[in-house]
Amino acid sequence: MVKRAEVLKKLIDQTGLNTKAFAEKAGIPYTTLRSILMRGVGGASVNNVIKVCRALGITIEDLEEMAANDNGSIQTIAAHHDGEDWTAEELETIRKFKEFVKSQRKPQG
Template sequence: MLFDRVKELSEQRGENLKSVAQKLGFSENAFYKWKTQSPKSETLEKVADYFDVSTDYLLGRTDKKRYNSEKNDVQTIAAHHDGEEWTEEELEEIEEFKRFVAMRREARKHKEK
């Protein structure tokens, strides 16, 4: 699935796998190795960033390319905090958790298919 997704994304950009590998600093055959070997997480993240997709999309865990897009199913989260003030860092953690929950939901939907 991983190889197929990378190949498809490359073709959508009008690029071949060799040129994408070169741009990312990989060996020419790097993506072909993914047919039988899993890449390191850092490598997978680099490819996801290049194509602006989630790693779960590359791995076939979801068909949704990005989780933090405006089309996200979760629009608003209300939290009761008994008068506590939230720091910017805490608010970002809440946003990260929201993206994580949405990602898990999509992964479950995909797994149920």
């Protein structure tokens, strides 16, 4: 789905890094990232999509939700922490906390 690639492009733009610098941060070749952004996420390897999402501080589920709900403006889910790199364990803890907070919402309607 091209929508996912559009979401990734917007989120990468919000990091302030150019595509080449972001690819380096994510640990994938620039040409691979460029292909994901141009052709869509569907043809990319799962490992590369995970690397991009981790570098953005989001999960695959976050990406799916943003792609499904995008109305032209992306609301960044991850907090930006200048100069900090998160471990996989820390990102998982953040994801779990986010799910906990969502579970505390009162039903609307």
